[in-house]
Amino acid sequence: MTSQKLYSYYTLGGRFLNNYKTKEFGFTDEWIEKAGEFEDLQTGRVTSLAKGIYKLITSQGDINAEISGKFRFTAAGPLDYPTVGDFVMIRQEAGSAIIHQVLPRKSVLTRKEAGMTQENQLIAANVDRIFICMSLNSDFNLRRLERYLTITWDSGATPVVVLTKADLCEDVTSKLDAVSETAFGVDIFVTSCMSDDGWQNVKESIAKEQTVAFIGSSGVGKSTLINALLGEDLMDTNGLRNDDKGRHTTTRCELFVMPDGGILIDTPGMRELGVQSVDLSRSFSDIDELSTACRFNDCQHESEPGCAVKEAITEGKFTDERLHSYRKLEREAAYAEMRARKREEEKIKRMFGSKSEMKKKLSEVKEKNRR
Ligand SMILES: Nc1nc2c(ncn2[C@@H]2O[C@H](COP(=O)(O)OP(=O)(O)OP(=O)(O)O)[C@@H](O)[C@H]2O)c(=O)[nH]1
Numbered sequence: 001m002t003s004q005k006l007y008s009y010y011t012l013g014g015r016f017l018n019n020y021k022t023k024e025f026g027f028t029d030e031w032i033e034k035a036g037e038f039e040d041l042q043t044g045r046v047t048s049l050a051k052g053i054y055k056l057i058t059s060q061g062d063i064n065a066e067i068s069g070k071f072r073f074t075a076a077g078p079l080d081y082p083t084v085g086d087f088v089m090i091r092q093e094a095g096s097a098i099i100h101q102v103l104p105r106k107s108v109l110t111r112k113e114a115g116m117t118q119e120n121q122l123i124a125a126n127v128d129r130i131f132i133c134m135s136l137n138s139d140f141n142l143r144r145l146e147r148y149l150t151i152t153w154d155s156g157a158t159p160v161v162v163l164t165k166a167d168l169c170e171d172v173t174s175k176l177d178a179v180s181e182t183a184f185g186v187d188i189f190v191t192s193c194m195s196d197d198g199w200q201n202v203k204e205s206i207a208k209e210q211t212v213a214f215i216g217s218s219g220v221g222k223s224t225l226i227n228a229l230l231g232e233d234l235m236d237t238n239g240l241r242n243d244d245k246g247r248h249t250t251t252r253c254e255l256f257v258m259p260d261g262g263i264l265i266d267t268p269g270m271r272e273l274g275v276q277s278v279d280l281s282r283s284f285s286d287i288d289e290l291s292t293a294c295r296f297n298d299c300q301h302e303s304e305p306g307c308a309v310k311e312a313i314t315e316g317k318f319t320d321e322r323l324h325s326y327r328k329l330e331r332e333a334a335y336a337e338m339r340a341r342k343r344e345e346e347k348i349k350r351m352f353g354s355k356s357e358m359k360k361k362l363s364e365v366k367e368k369n370r371r
């Protein structure tokens with residue numbers, strides 16, 4: 001079936017496509033179909049971008065491309081522009097490649113830009129699975145994990161949890177239990193740089209045409225893991241030593257094809273995602289706690305009777321200003337984790353009656369499969 005689809009694409013004028021190489025960078029049948037709509041254009045995937053120059057991987061190797069004037073003119077906002085991981089439709093014109101289309105994304109990771117504008121900034125697109133890295137020692141924090149899970153679900157990618165530095169943890173089992181509670185149904189890996197089996201398991205879980213990325217707080221061991229997955233050689237050839245200035249390839253490549261298949265997106269922005277908001281939300285824990293004393297569960301702390309927050313402000317325990325910034329943060333979805341959790345719980349309730357009921361059902365299913 002696969003070859004048939006590919007064949008029909010070739011006859012549609014996709015002569016640029018070379019099955020072997022393009023499959024390698026995640027150009028699956030699904031994308032081939034989408035690309036088929038643009039008969040006269042060729043396909044590429046964005047591996048990095050800088051100053052309006054997009055570095056693409058194509059069946060003909062790495063090329064640099066720019067967006068067309070028309071594209072720029074019709075783009076409604078920054079989210080319409082190509083980003084790392086995007087599949088784009090291009091045409092080679094007078095020695096340079098021009099991007100005319102971005103294929104509809106399967107998933108997209110964005111980040112709120114720092115500063116006043118609060119505009120969404122594109123980080124990466126078309127990531128299938130996001131590995132959330134958390135260390136089993138000092139970085140271990142279930143609240144933060146929830147935040148990362150929310151970011152991942154919101155992006156459209158599937159989360160996976162990687163618990164790193166197992167060698168520095170004495171009670172791996174109990175922490176693993178706690179994580180399975182929080183990340184219900186999510187795959188969990190335990191790794192340590194002291195042994196190979198952890199990252200090998202991670203590697204084996206990544207299918208050949210799958211695109212993955214790693215997020216987590218600084219210092220939890222993402223680079224260590226990524227280096228193990230990529231192998232040093234690839235990092236070097238894909239960009240670090242490749243600084244051919246004349247062809248604008250100085251940008252470090254951010255999308256890598258792993259030695260045995262699988263595509264890894266590694267942008268600094270991606271790794272830092274959400275950490276700031278997590279810390280911010282922690283600083284409002286007093287308001288959170290107070291709101292549990294409000295008469296209404298969904299109190300907006302505006303003019304509702306029995307509002308404990310307003311009362312505290314009257315009593316001078318904290319300022320109106322503080323409530324204002326709290327609201328602002330809430331609007332900015334830093335509290336999305338709570339909402340997402342509620343949503344998830346409601347879904348579970350609807351489907352199973354309760355969380356414990358769901359667990360029972362799950363173990364029943366597992367038991368049945370074992371037999
Ligand atoms: N004991 C132990 N140390 C580890 C492990 N993994 C990484 N480290 C160490 O932890 C430190 C941080 O690791 P990195 O891989 O640089 O962490 P990172 O998440 O990439 O951090 P940033 O680059 O700041 O984002 C380094 O000194 C690593 O050697 C592990 O499994 N066990």
Ligand SMILES: [Zn+2]
Pocket residue numbers: 291294295299300301302304306307308309310
């Ligand atoms: Zn209130």
